[in-house]
Amino acid sequence: MKSEDMSIEETVKAISNNEFTTEEVLERKLSRIKSIDEQVNALVSCNPEKVLQNAKEVDTKINSGDSSALPLAGISIACKDNICVEGYSTTCGSKALENTPSPYTATVVEKTIQNGGVVIGKSNLDEFGLGSTTLTSEYGCTCNPLALDRVAGDGSAAAVASGQAMIGIATDAGGAVRQSATYCGVAGLRPTAGAVSRYGVALSTSSVSQVGFISKYVNDFNILMELLAGFDPCDSSTVDFPGVLPFDKKEKLVAGIPEKTWEDMDKDQEIALQSTRDLLNTIGIELSSVNLPNFKAGLKAYYILALAEAYSNLSRFDGIRFGYHYDGGNLEDWYLKTRGKTFGEEAKRRVVMGANILKEGNFYDYYQKALQVWTLVKNDFYRALKNCDFLVLPVNRDLPTQVSENINFLEHYKRDEYCAPVSLAGLPSISMPIVEKDNLPRGVQLVGKPFQEKLLVSIATELEARRSYSLKSLV
Amino acid sequence: MKLNQDELDMLLQTVKIEANEEEATKLQNDSIKLEDWFASIEEMNTEEVAPTFYNYYGGNVQREDNPRVASEEKKKKLFNIAENFKEGFYRVPPIIE
Numbered sequence: 001m002k003s004e005d006m007s008i009e010e011t012v013k014a015i016s017n018n019e020f021t022t023e024e025v026l027e028r029k030l031s032r033i034k035s036i037d038e039q040v041n042a043l044v045s046c047n048p049e050k051v052l053q054n055a056k057e058v059d060t061k062i063n064s065g066d067s068s069a070l071p072l073a074g075i076s077i078a079c080k081d082n083i084c085v086e087g088y089s090t091t092c093g094s095k096a097l098e099n100t101p102s103p104y105t106a107t108v109v110e111k112t113i114q115n116g117g118v119v120i121g122k123s124n125l126d127e128f129g130l131g132s133t134t135l136t137s138e139y140g141c142t143c144n145p146l147a148l149d150r151v152a153g154d155g156s157a158a159a160v161a162s163g164q165a166m167i168g169i170a171t172d173a174g175g176a177v178r179q180s181a182t183y184c185g186v187a188g189l190r191p192t193a194g195a196v197s198r199y200g201v202a203l204s205t206s207s208v209s210q211v212g213f214i215s216k217y218v219n220d221f222n223i224l225m226e227l228l229a230g231f232d233p234c235d236s237s238t239v240d241f242p243g244v245l246p247f248d249k250k251e252k253l254v255a256g257i258p259e260k261t262w263e264d265m266d267k268d269q270e271i272a273l274q275s276t277r278d279l280l281n282t283i284g285i286e287l288s289s290v291n292l293p294n295f296k297a298g299l300k301a302y303y304i305l306a307l308a309e310a311y312s313n314l315s316r317f318d319g320i321r322f323g324y325h326y327d328g329g330n331l332e333d334w335y336l337k338t339r340g341k342t343f344g345e346e347a348k349r350r351v352v353m354g355a356n357i358l359k360e361g362n363f364y365d366y367y368q369k370a371l372q373v374w375t376l377v378k379n380d381f382y383r384a385l386k387n388c389d390f391l392v393l394p395v396n397r398d399l400p401t402q403v404s405e406n407i408n409f410l411e412h413y414k415r416d417e418y419c420a421p422v423s424l425a426g427l428p429s430i431s432m433p434i435v436e437k438d439n440l441p442r443g444v445q446l447v448g449k450p451f452q453e454k455l456l457v458s459i460a461t462e463l464e465a466r467r468s469y470s471l472k473s474l475v
Numbered sequence: 476m477k478l479n480q481d482e483l484d485m486l487l488q489t490v491k492i493e494a495n496e497e498e499a500t501k502l503q504n505d506s507i508k509l510e511d512w513f514a515s516i517e518e519m520n521t522e523e524v525a526p527t528f529y530n531y532y533g534g535n536v537q538r539e540d541n542p543r544v545a546s547e548e549k550k551k552k553l554f555n556i557a558e559n560f561k562e563g564f565y566r567v568p569p570i571i572e
Contacts, residue, residue, distance in 0.1 A: 304513065320565055
């Protein structure tokens with residue numbers, strides 16, 4: 001088996017058996033990046049010298065008899081460019097942060113490196129992470145490795161799908177990890193809120209964003225959660241236990257299927273849902289109807305919060321402490337010009353509309369209302385999960401957008417319809433492709449109870465083994 | 476929610492973003508679209524529903540505020556990325572010319 005086709009477990013085992021070295025694995029990844037990233041544009045930055053130096057350090061530790069302490073040895077990681085990694089800039093896909101060095105390394109990346117993982121590069125994203133297409137990135141759009149005329153959604157997913165990295169570490173607010181993974185034919189995990197540290201991560205929608213993972217193989221998520229989840233003294237929003245519950249296999253599992261037809265959904269996505277229901281039947285999982293009456297309102301509540309939080313969270317980008325700036329005559333001109341000339345259209349829209357939502361006269365009608373709808377949406381999920389072990393939901397409403405397509409901003413927002421309510425509920429979710437048509441995957445997301453990522457991985461592994469889909473990158 | 480020219484000018488001043496005429500027109504149009512889109516949520520009955528403000532085990536949570544002092548090394552790294560940091564202060568242009 002080639003190292004490109006291996007899971008984390010297989011790669012680490014092969015390295016410890018001296019089948020190849022970490023340096024050799026990383027050299028192959030760098031060569032892959034060199035040959036295809038011009039077409040895909042998954043990575044914003046990559047420093048081959050640093051990558052090889054880090055790989056050599058891992059090999060040195062292994063040769064000194066330390067391999068058991070490195071359960072991620074040889075694993076190449078693409079980190080979304082809103083996650084700080086010392087030695088790399090963190091641009092958040094914006095001109096406002098062009099060439100801004102990371103002052104420290106995010107906890108989740110620090111843990112990855114301590115376990116033998118090597119950061120292969122920083123991956124592309126929408127400006128400040130405000131979207132799931134990369135169409136608003138200062139560094140151009142990331143193309144889908146399965147269909148280069150379509151978006152990938154997120155650079156990390158494209159990097160994993162095209163073999164430039166084994167694992168993607170990315171952020172998911174309204175669904176970036178889950179949607180992009182399915183767009184690119186790989187798997188995405190959004191962990192339970194509070195399970196994985198967000199220290200060192202620049203978030204625009206901070207109340208619901210989580211750090212998630214992307215991989216070709218769902219089983220990798222168990223290893224990543226065991227190693228990377230848990231309490232972080234630098235992030236008070238993390239839980240004070242290891243962050244993932246052990247999974248006791250039950251005799252009979254029940255899948256909750258929402259009692260509603262998914263309006264406006266591409267009919268091929270419905271085929272993925274039906275196929276999943278059939279596969280679950282095959283593996284002996286009982287299907288049960290559940291009701292999520294406020295699901296549809298979740299998207300709008302999410303966007304009210306996202307706009308308000310963008311206004312607040314982007315206020316720090318003024319070019320004084322870090323980032324790009326335009327000189328003005330006085331401080332006021334400095335602010336106006338710096339933010340006016342470096343923020344893109346979507347960032348400006350979110351900041352202005354966020355301020356509008358929070359102003360007197362709108363606050364109670366919109367912001368307060370959204371916080372209350374958040375409660376309703378969350379309660380629906382918790383009620384539904386009392387009678388089942390996990391839920392099966394769609395992940396994408398449509399196929400990935402065409403790169404050249406000019407879509408109204410609201411249409412982009414509506415693409416988060418199935419992921420944003422799950423984000424509000426703070427529950428773990430795995431998205432994965434199930435079927436394909438015209439080489440484009442259609443998938444589902446499995447949504448579990450808090451900290452039951454391992455149960456989701458176990459079910460997703462069964463689906464992975466039986467689904468008709470198999471990844472075939474175009475490039 | 477819908478913004479007239481004066482309201483937009485005031486907001487642009489508040490958020491410290493310079494916008495040209497074309498951008499300003501777009502933002503006004505966007506405010507109309509968002510008002511229409513959010514209309515259904517305004518109509519929802521949320522009387523006696525407690526707001527959620529953070530998700531943690533499915534409920535709101537507030538922890539003790541335990542301020543920590545950042546390490547000198549970390550502080551130095553942060554100051555170093557500023558273009559104009561001298562003698563313990565970020566230097567900015569004059570507030571009044």
